[in-house]
Amino acid sequence: MTNEKIPFALKRERDWKMRGNxxxxxxxxxxxxxQCGIMGNCLASxxxxxxxxxxxxxxxxxxxxxxxxxxxxxIQSYCEASDVSSLPTPRSEGEILSxxxxxxxxxxxxxxxxxxxxxxxxxxxxGFGCVYKGWIDEHTFTASKxxxxxxxxxxxxxxxxxxGHKEWLTEVDYLGQLHHxxxxxxxxxxxxxxxxxxxxEFMSKGSLENHLFRRGLQPLSWSVxxxxxxxxxxxxxxxxxxxxxxIYRDFKASNILLDADFNPKLSDFGLAKAGPTGxxxxxxxxxxxxxxxxxxxxxxxxxxxxxxxxxxxxxxLLELLSGRRAVDRTKAxxxxxxxxxxxxxxxxxxxxxxxxxxxxxxxxxxxxxxxAATLALQCLNREAKARPPMTExxxxxxxxxxxxxxxxxxxxxxxxxxxxxxKCKVQMxxx
Ligand SMILES: Nc1ncnc2c1ncn2[C@@H]1O[C@H](COP(=O)(O)OP(=O)(O)OP(=O)(O)O)[C@@H](O)[C@H]1O
Ligand SMILES: [Mg+2]
Numbered sequence: 001m002t003n004e005k006i007p008f009a010l011k012r013e014r015d016w017k018m019r020g021n022x023x024x025x026x027x028x029x030x031x032x033x034x035q036c037g038i039m040g041n042c043l044a045s046x047x048x049x050x051x052x053x054x055x056x057x058x059x060x061x062x063x064x065x066x067x068x069x070x071x072x073x074x075i076q077s078y079c080e081a082s083d084v085s086s087l088p089t090p091r092s093e094g095e096i097l098s099x100x101x102x103x104x105x106x107x108x109x110x111x112x113x114x115x116x117x118x119x120x121x122x123x124x125x126x127g128f129g130c131v132y133k134g135w136i137d138e139h140t141f142t143a144s145k146x147x148x149x150x151x152x153x154x155x156x157x158x159x160x161x162x163x164g165h166k167e168w169l170t171e172v173d174y175l176g177q178l179h180h181x182x183x184x185x186x187x188x189x190x191x192x193x194x195x196x197x198x199x200x201e202f203m204s205k206g207s208l209e210n211h212l213f214r215r216g217l218q219p220l221s222w223s224v225x226x227x228x229x230x231x232x233x234x235x236x237x238x239x240x241x242x243x244x245x246x247i248y249r250d251f252k253a254s255n256i257l258l259d260a261d262f263n264p265k266l267s268d269f270g271l272a273k274a275g276p277t278g279x280x281x282x283x284x285x286x287x288x289x290x291x292x293x294x295x296x297x298x299x300x301x302x303x304x305x306x307x308x309x310x311x312x313x314x315x316x317l318l319e320l321l322s323g324r325r326a327v328d329r330t331k332a333x334x335x336x337x338x339x340x341x342x343x344x345x346x347x348x349x350x351x352x353x354x355x356x357x358x359x360x361x362x363x364x365x366x367x368x369x370x371x372a373a374t375l376a377l378q379c380l381n382r383e384a385k386a387r388p389p390m391t392e393x394x395x396x397x398x399x400x401x402x403x404x405x406x407x408x409x410x411x412x413x414x415x416x417x418x419x420x421x422x423k424c425k426v427q428m429x430x431x
Contacts, residue, residue: 096169099176103141103188107195110134112143114154123206126254128164128270129157133202141188151202152187159194167270168196174246174269182235184257184267203265205258208316212253212323219359222368224262225320226401229372231264232256233397236313237390240306245275247283247304251312252293252326253319275306292326292337297384307384313393314379318342321372323357339380346373368400375400 097104113134114121121132131153136143138150157164168189175186190197205211208228211220220228232251239246249271256264276283282303287294295311298304315326318338326338335341342355349370353362356369375396381387388396 091173093169096173096176097189097191099172101179102172102176102186103199105141105188105190105197105199107190107192107197109136109143110154110156110190110197110199113152115146117154117156123153124210126155126268128160128167129155131155134199136187136199151204153200153202155198155200157196157198159196165196168198170272171198171269174272178239178242178246178269180235180238181263182231182238182265184265200267203257203267204260205262207254208256208258208264209253211258212319213325219323219357219361220262220320222360222364223401226368226372226397227262228256228258228264229317229320230394230397230401232266232316233313233390233394235264235266236309237394239272240275240309240390244277245306247273247275247306248309248312249273249289249304250293251309251316252290253316256316273304281305290326292339295384296382305384306390307387310379310387310390310393311384313390314376314387315339317372317376317379321357321369321376322355323359324355343377343380346377365403368403371396371400371403 111117113136114132115134117130117132121134123131123133125131132155134143134152134154135146135149136152144150157168172186172189175183179185184203185201187199187201189199211217236248236251239248248266248269250268251266255266255268257267258264271288273283273285282305284302285304287299287302289298289308289312293312293315295308298308298311315338318324319326322338322342324338324341328336328338331341345351345355349366352366352370352373356364375388375393378386378388379393
């Protein structure tokens with residue numbers, strides 16, 4: 001079951017009509033999901049919301065010397081501790097691309113590393129291109145034989161023009177400077193002619209989206225869901241509390257990648273934006289993000305704050321609780337929109353089980369689930385200021401995880417949640 005991909009212009013018009021908002025925005029060209037030319041089937045999920053509140057600026061790519069191996073970069077030596085000392089300030093393209101933390105790859109190296117971008121190396125596809133599995137030598141970072149050396153994920157952007165380049169460069173800029181255990185590690189990039197590629201550490205369990213919604217994968221347990229929520233909250237909290245605040249702007253299940261132990265890391269910094277400075281309360285910007293995750297006030301006004309990310313976090317928390325997508329066009333009526341559908345149940349202890357993921361098989365602590373649902377409700381407050389900051393969200397999640405441990409020794413928390421048969425039918429009927 002995947003999200004229907006709706007052409008942006010139609011999607012936007014329909015949503016805003018539904019909300020009854022009058023939005024003073026010009027429509028920009030849609031960010032369309034294409035195919036990589038090798039797969040008949042697109043693996044991407046949700047469509048991006050994009051509308052113009054400001055004009056685009058672009059810059060010419062300056063070619064950099066390829067294949068310089070950065071002296072201080074290796075996955076093994078990668079520091080798990082957060083690094084808040086070097087934070088994004090506006091930099092020229094040349095400065096961004098000469099980051100000592102990143103390797104500039106030649107296109108041919110990445111072609112060899114991915115076996116010529118072979119379909120069987122494909123890990124997934126997003127709005128801006130396909131992601132391939134590749135192998136590089138862990139010392140020299142040159143292409144190595146498949147199966148030997150270090151595994152990497154290579155994202156190859158579709159040659160889609162200036163917006164793609166802008167986001168590609170933003171990602172190189174942010175991930176070249178920000179390092180944290182819950183942010184995906186960018187190893188390097190390639191800029192050659194029209195080609196734009198990014199090389200990341202390989203996240204062997206793929207995206208949270210796949211684990212929550214794709215059939216055939218083992219359902220995530222309650223404790224793994226909480227682990228993912230906590231790690232993702234820590235990543236966002238790090239960005240929001242950096243010396244120069246960073247607003248992530250694209251928080252969603254497909255951008256949360258999981259390592260072998262289900263440690264989550266945020267990926268895709270193409271939409272990240274510096275937070276307001278001085279006395280400013282927000283930054284005014286193009287509305288960009290993904291439908292179903294973007295905060296309503298941001299979609300309506302283009303005014304972006306860290307609380308927009310908090311809203312998106314609330315949506316993902318709901319996805320973790322319910323196992324349902326933010327937007328699911330295969331459902332009818334109110335159930336298409338996860339926030340609208342779940343809201344009436346979130347604050348009601350006795351009704352909460354109706355929206356909980358049936359794939360959990362009732363194996364979750366009732367109190368913890370209720371605390372998480374209440375937290376999601378706070379994150380989804382229509383009033384942005386009333387949403388908790390990410391530090392608070394993180395604390396609450398940690399409390400939930402801790403109380404679950406207590407619950408292990410506690411019969412009432414430990415026991416399976418019983419879903420009354422009659423009510424279960426009501427729930428199934430509504431599916
Ligand atoms: N570093 C990585 N390691 C392993 N798999 C990855 C990595 N990065 C991406 N992928 C896989 O590739 C898929 C596509 O990622 P991509 O970021 O291009 O698109 P998306 O997040 O689905 O959509 P969007 O373009 O809206 O961000 C992911 O869902 C994931 O399965
Ligand atoms: Mg992504």
